[in-house]
Amino acid sequence: MFFVLFSSKRCHLLVRGFHVGKHFSNPSTEDIVFKAICVNLRQRKWKLVDQMSSSLTDSIVSRVIREFRTSPELALEFFKWVGEYKSFSHSLESYCTVIHVLVNSRRYVDALSLMKNLMQTKGYSPLEVLETLVDSYEMCLSSPAVFDSLVRACTQIGATEGAFDVIKKLRMEGFGVSIHAWNNFLNHLLNFGEVGRFWMVYKEMVSLGYFENLHAFNLVIYAFCKECKLLEAISQFYRMSKGGIIANVVTFNMLIDGACKMGDIDLALKILRKMRVMTGDFVTPNSVTYNCLINGYCKLGRLSIAEEVQNEMVKIGIEPNLRTYATLIDGYSRNGSLEEAFRLCDDMVGRGLVPNTVVYNSIIHWLYLERDMAGASLLLSDMIKKHVCPDSFTYSILMKGLCRNGYINEALTYHKWILEKNLIEDDFSHNILINYLCKSKNIAGAKQLLGSMFIRGFIPDLSHIWYSN
DNA sequence: TTAGGGTTAG
Numbered sequence: 001m002f003f004v005l006f007s008s009k010r011c012h013l014l015v016r017g018f019h020v021g022k023h024f025s026n027p028s029t030e031d032i033v034f035k036a037i038c039v040n041l042r043q044r045k046w047k048l049v050d051q052m053s054s055s056l057t058d059s060i061v062s063r064v065i066r067e068f069r070t071s072p073e074l075a076l077e078f079f080k081w082v083g084e085y086k087s088f089s090h091s092l093e094s095y096c097t098v099i100h101v102l103v104n105s106r107r108y109v110d111a112l113s114l115m116k117n118l119m120q121t122k123g124y125s126p127l128e129v130l131e132t133l134v135d136s137y138e139m140c141l142s143s144p145a146v147f148d149s150l151v152r153a154c155t156q157i158g159a160t161e162g163a164f165d166v167i168k169k170l171r172m173e174g175f176g177v178s179i180h181a182w183n184n185f186l187n188h189l190l191n192f193g194e195v196g197r198f199w200m201v202y203k204e205m206v207s208l209g210y211f212e213n214l215h216a217f218n219l220v221i222y223a224f225c226k227e228c229k230l231l232e233a234i235s236q237f238y239r240m241s242k243g244g245i246i247a248n249v250v251t252f253n254m255l256i257d258g259a260c261k262m263g264d265i266d267l268a269l270k271i272l273r274k275m276r277v278m279t280g281d282f283v284t285p286n287s288v289t290y291n292c293l294i295n296g297y298c299k300l301g302r303l304s305i306a307e308e309v310q311n312e313m314v315k316i317g318i319e320p321n322l323r324t325y326a327t328l329i330d331g332y333s334r335n336g337s338l339e340e341a342f343r344l345c346d347d348m349v350g351r352g353l354v355p356n357t358v359v360y361n362s363i364i365h366w367l368y369l370e371r372d373m374a375g376a377s378l379l380l381s382d383m384i385k386k387h388v389c390p391d392s393f394t395y396s397i398l399m400k401g402l403c404r405n406g407y408i409n410e411a412l413t414y415h416k417w418i419l420e421k422n423l424i425e426d427d428f429s430h431n432i433l434i435n436y437l438c439k440s441k442n443i444a445g446a447k448q449l450l451g452s453m454f455i456r457g458f459i460p461d462l463s464h465i466w467y468s469n
Numbered sequence: 470t471t472a473g474g475g476t477t478a479g
Contacts, residue, residue: 190470252471254472257471323473330473331473333474357474358474359474360474361475362474397475428476430476431477438477
């Protein structure tokens, strides 16, 4: 019906009028366009919606999205259609409106992707996004989960300070911060190796009266494991049990992995054997549990036991995965049994698993250490042929492999090419090359690389420079 | 939320 009205000449004039002026002189005209779009959108009559597109304003876009809050897919489709096909430049308010709608319908992946786009591509700061989310909060009948999502979006793009700014601002504004947001931030700190700051933020959270949930306890156990404080980690396990929180498989896996990393494989095995009994058959081991244990045995050089553990997992119905094989292949390689490593490669391919970058990196690394240049080159060509993408590990393995076998100039040529292609993500390759250049008394070359590190924002290890000069 | 691969000095 509304379309009929708008298909007239009069409508055409109205539409032109909307397009020229940013604000409506008559609010009811906005209502007419809004309602017309809604009617046609509801019936998926995109062609008719298209005819209204020249009359779109930020206000109408946001209103339409709110109108379709119970049909989030359609709301998102409309939002994307306007942005992509009509090249309409969405305002921050429109973005936030659709984000509220998406979070409320638990479409977190889409909401996170839009938030990340706002901060990474559009250049909005986390606090600017927060402010607009707050402004549109009530009108969108939103929930605090939207703020959790913003903290998550910040941590996902590595914006540590941004995430913490959001938490601080939410507290100041009286919105409160959910335990999920705290946990997400704490997890981010651990993943970035900031254990000291983790404990500061954790203490702050506890002092504010939050009750730790399972995830929070797991993070504390994870932090203790990272600090090699296994006894403290285990004591947290008892503290959570006392508080009525039942550990899950992640809790056990972290303790098992922690024990393995500290070389106490017997304790790791004991935990594995007791986890069912301790939880009344509530928690059973999974592939992660077994992979941790296999890795523990591999690092101790006890390869035959590692394979026995693999057989046990198969027996109880847990399929070995890519990580199981990557662990065993690396275990055999670092123990000088490359033949066994290749046997496992065949085995994994036979099971339908495709060797990835990690598997190639392991074998290439140990081939170089054995001075098998031809073998390493062959595998490098093979990974390129099979479209297995090299990563920063591959490049540093290549640099080290070439240097230690006397091919420093070739390493420098490759490094230059890798830098030109912007493929380097960390400073490992630089450090390796600088070390070998210093050893061969090529201080000018080392200094040149040092400059290249600064340009890329890598912070050199100063102790090195003292030695080389 | 947990599991696999790469560096230097001595």
